[in-house]
Amino acid sequence: MSGPLTSALWIALSLAGAAPAEKTFTLATMPRIDVHTHIGNSWEILDDVMALRQAIQDQLHVDLAMWFSLGSAEPPDMAELRKRYQGRIQFCISDYKIQDGLRFSPQELVDWQKQGVMGFKFYPGWQPGVQIDQPAFAATFAKMEEIGMVAASPHVTNPCGTFGRRTEWFAEPVEFWRQQRAWENVLKKHPRLVVVNAHMLWLCYSDEQLDCLRYMLKTYPHLHVDLATTPVFLHAIGRENLRDFMIEYADRILFGTDMASQWFVPVLDKKLPKIRDKVPQYQRYFEFLETDKELPSGIQDEQKMRGLALPLDVLEKIYFRNAMRVYPHVAGALTQLGYFAAADAATGGAAR
Numbered sequence: 001m002s003g004p005l006t007s008a009l010w011i012a013l014s015l016a017g018a019a020p021a022e023k024t025f026t027l028a029t030m031p032r033i034d035v036h037t038h039i040g041n042s043w044e045i046l047d048d049v050m051a052l053r054q055a056i057q058d059q060l061h062v063d064l065a066m067w068f069s070l071g072s073a074e075p076p077d078m079a080e081l082r083k084r085y086q087g088r089i090q091f092c093i094s095d096y097k098i099q100d101g102l103r104f105s106p107q108e109l110v111d112w113q114k115q116g117v118m119g120f121k122f123y124p125g126w127q128p129g130v131q132i133d134q135p136a137f138a139a140t141f142a143k144m145e146e147i148g149m150v151a152a153s154p155h156v157t158n159p160c161g162t163f164g165r166r167t168e169w170f171a172e173p174v175e176f177w178r179q180q181r182a183w184e185n186v187l188k189k190h191p192r193l194v195v196v197n198a199h200m201l202w203l204c205y206s207d208e209q210l211d212c213l214r215y216m217l218k219t220y221p222h223l224h225v226d227l228a229t230t231p232v233f234l235h236a237i238g239r240e241n242l243r244d245f246m247i248e249y250a251d252r253i254l255f256g257t258d259m260a261s262q263w264f265v266p267v268l269d270k271k272l273p274k275i276r277d278k279v280p281q282y283q284r285y286f287e288f289l290e291t292d293k294e295l296p297s298g299i300q301d302e303q304k305m306r307g308l309a310l311p312l313d314v315l316e317k318i319y320f321r322n323a324m325r326v327y328p329h330v331a332g333a334l335t336q337l338g339y340f341a342a343a344d345a346a347t348g349g350a351a352r
């Protein structure tokens with residue numbers, strides 16, 4: 001059908017909010033969001049992230065639509081950030097030295113949220129003995145629950161396992177499990193706290209640890225995990241078990257890489273490339289999630305693993321749908337950028 005009557009009807013329906021059906025995404029067109037990076041606050045580096053976006057598009061033919069920076073730098077001017085990148089770069093506040101007490105008071109969290117930060121990242125540091133469930137932190141966690149500030153990739157414990165070569169990076173197991181249980185105490189005490197734990201909560205270095213992560217996700221409905229840095233550990237889990245887990249908990253897993261500017265080298269970076277030259281790091285994550293290729297794994301590529309070849313609907317959740325639902329500002333920014341019609345973003349998980 002065509003003609004003026006049909007057009008008028010279509011316009012009337014559009015104005016009434018009957019948006020066209022959500023477009024179908026392919027691997028090439030879906031907006032991928034990296035929820036875990038450390039890209040600092042200098043405009044020069046943030047501009048370089050946009051150059052990386054272009055390089056990923058040119059070389060891998062996929063769309064890295066958005067990055068979350070977790071500090072440790074202070075966010076830059078938030079109005080300028082929005083103007084310059086149209087929401088493609090979002091910021092969290094962070095505290096990397098919680099052994100001195102949490103850095104932000106409850107009121108400061110409220111103030112930062114008003115400025116547009118999307119969450120609060122905290123990290124216990126490398127030392128053992130940090131007590132995340134100490135009573136002094138409770139007021140801050142309670143305020144986060146109350147105002148809906150997301151715990152953005154808090155890093156709990158360090159990886160612990162005995163597969164292959166041990167390094168000093170691996171915490172000894174008693175301290176590992178002590179910190180895990182202390183974190184569970186926080187989740188028990190603050191049941192409405194929305195959390196995206198970094199690195200699969202480091203429960204990703206054996207089939208048994210993965211069972212513990214299943215227990216955590218089943219028990220705490222507001223708990224999610226990101227995938228940052230995990231591909232070098234996942235070879236220690238049976239591939240079918242891992243694939244079943246990713247499908248079963250697809251609503252609770254978010255894509256992230258730990259990509260960083262020059263001051264920090266995540267384990268998947270072999271050298272110190274400029275941000276715009278980090279395409280291979282992303283390619284490795286994509287091949288692991290999307291293909292069944294045999295891939296190098298382990299911190300020094302000393303292991304092999306086969307990619308998970310996850311179904312498209314699972315990949316959509318991991319790459320963007322969960323981030324849209326869990327974090328503020330994401331759905332709105334993606335809509336403004338043209339990935340969704342306004343009505344679709346509302347049903348796909350509007351900003352809270």
Ligand SMILES: [Zn+2]
Binds near residue numbers: 036037038198228258
């Ligand atoms: Zn990180």
